[in-house]
Amino acid sequence: MHRDTPLAEAATTLLKELIRNACVNDLTPDSGNEVRNADTLERFFAGTGVAVRRFEPNPTRVSIAFTIDGSDPEAEPLTLLGHTDVVPVDLPKWTHDPFAAEETDGRIYGRGATDMLYITAAMAAVTRDVALSGKKPRGTLTFVGCADEEARGGLGAGWIAEHEPDAFSWRNCLSEEGGSHLPATDGSDALVIVVGEKGAAQRRLTVHGDAGHGSTPYGREQTVGLIAEVARRVAAIETDVASDELWEGYVRAFRFDPATEQALLRGSSYESLGDLARYSHAMSHLTISPTVLRAGNAINVLPSTAHLELDIRPLPGQSQEDIDALLRDALGDLADRVTIEHLITEDATVSPTSGPLYESIVDTFSDFFPGVPVVPTIAAGGSDLRFARREGGVGYGFALHQSGQTLGNVLDLLHSHDEFVEVADVELTVKAYRALVRRFLGA
Known part of the structure; x- marks a missing residue:
């Protein structure tokens, strides 16, 4: 399938490799093997000059951070938290190989395709694009491939927040999930932004x-x-x-x-x-x-x-x-x-529906869906964003889906059999992250 841009092509290619690495977290300390996805990401950033830092609290449970220093120490930083582990599969219930990253009829199938490897791939592609541009952003940009999110982050973002809290900024963070649509009864549209979690x-x-x-x-x-x-x-x-x-x-x-x-x-x-x-x-x-x-x-x-x-x-x-x-x-x-x-x-955590990052998200949504209202919601499950909020920062779920891709559609795909992501949603999320990074960091 033809991709809209080289950036979208890079993200979809990376997504497929992340799926094929099969970093399955069965909630035990020695599962996950996120080192495979960390190594893939490090190869993806090779030659870009970004600062790389790895974290390995347990053998093979590797998180990895890529940082581009900003030109203005006073400018707001931005950290993108993308997790690299996936949940197990019930193989007989799948009609597609869960770790083949098969692309069929505009969809990429695989465990973690929606939760949340397509967002992780988009984050990585946009961060690399900023690095390759040769122009520093105003504020520091960091992308983190986090291990162990599916087991509540004890060997991933949670471990980093406890043991290496200064490894990167927690002030403004983005992660899963957002940008799906609410099906209003009068046929109008609304976009979801996740501002907190139970x-x-x-x-x-x-x-x-x-x-x-x-x-x-x-x-x-x-x-x-x-x-x-x-x-x-x-x-x-x-x-x-x-x-x-x-x-x-x-x-x-x-x-x-x-x-x-x-x-x-x-x-x-x-x-x-x-x-x-x-x-x-x-x-x-x-x-x-x-x-x-x-x-x-x-x-x-x-x-x-x-x-x-x-x-x-x-x-x-x-x-x-x-x-x-x-x-x-x-x-x-x-x-x-x-x-x-x-x-x-x-405890549950929630970020304000105001402030520089929230307003940048709303403005970015408006670029793609002019005049569509934004509806803040609370996630029923957990994400790595709670660690940012506990460290005094704000955290929002951010992605972007085509019209018609409702919140219900997206939630139904999480941890499901034959999990997939629409290629068009990967491309739209890449564009949205690129637009948001430009707006927020001047990159």
Whole structure:
């Protein structure tokens, strides 16, 4: 397929190599092998004169940063955080080889094509283009290929923020995902910009009952029955809608009739949002999902201990203490029988819908889609941008999709079988990053 520009050609070629490197993160420390993608990126930047720095907190778990110093030390810097790892595949469910980067009918198929290697490739191509131009940007530009994002960044951006926080600037950061469209009911358009993300409040609930032989259960408190009742009560929790400016602006962007709009603002009628119902509910609620249940090892032994693990995602302003109180209230008379253990806990983070970088994003969107409103949203999952916000910077999800590529379409591709990205969206994202870098850094 003919590419619009050599820059787009470079990005799509790089994307395919990143997919073929198969840097699969199965959430264990020795998986990932992001060194393969780090080496690919280092070859991609060979001869450009950029400063290169590698980070390897665990063997083969390599992140890599490429920096072009700005001409004005006082100018705003820009850091592009693109992750290089991908999630595992269920191979029998794929009809395309997940690591062949096959291009068919205007699509590139492969694990990580959408999440987020096409953005990573666009970031790299634009950064290299700035380096090859021979003209320094006003502010410093850094592109980072981050390892381990799919496992919450402990061996990637999170490790860098903790151990090497001065390796590059966290002041203004871009990463996944943004620039998809909201399907307004009147046929108008709106573009999404991701300004924040929910936190983590993982819990393990433990109960104890009577041990014994499976053949003689009479008179014994059965631990499995107890944990089942705990799971039932937790699953029945219904949290209130968190109505704020972001939720209200998001709902109004769909231009529903007044009754539907008011119902959504009150936290009902999610079915009116179609394939965005689940995401929209998650964006507006603390969510609690029982995901792991463990009890017993042998079929003829009554277990004395059982565990229930919960994936809980808080919104900005919802504390870990509030979540424990909610769980204990739901457990009722069983609360004193349940031990609540904190696993991964992270507060939600959000950046302002104002400031130089946000305004540059809005203006860049306007270059491509004049007059189309921009709608800030909260991501239900996590990204490396939370580390930038914790370091005192701002972080936004930024990419760009063709008209008709809705937020629902993009979300459905994340971690899916036969994951793909439209070649036209790769090219549009490259153009958008190039325009934004020019606008923000004068590059």
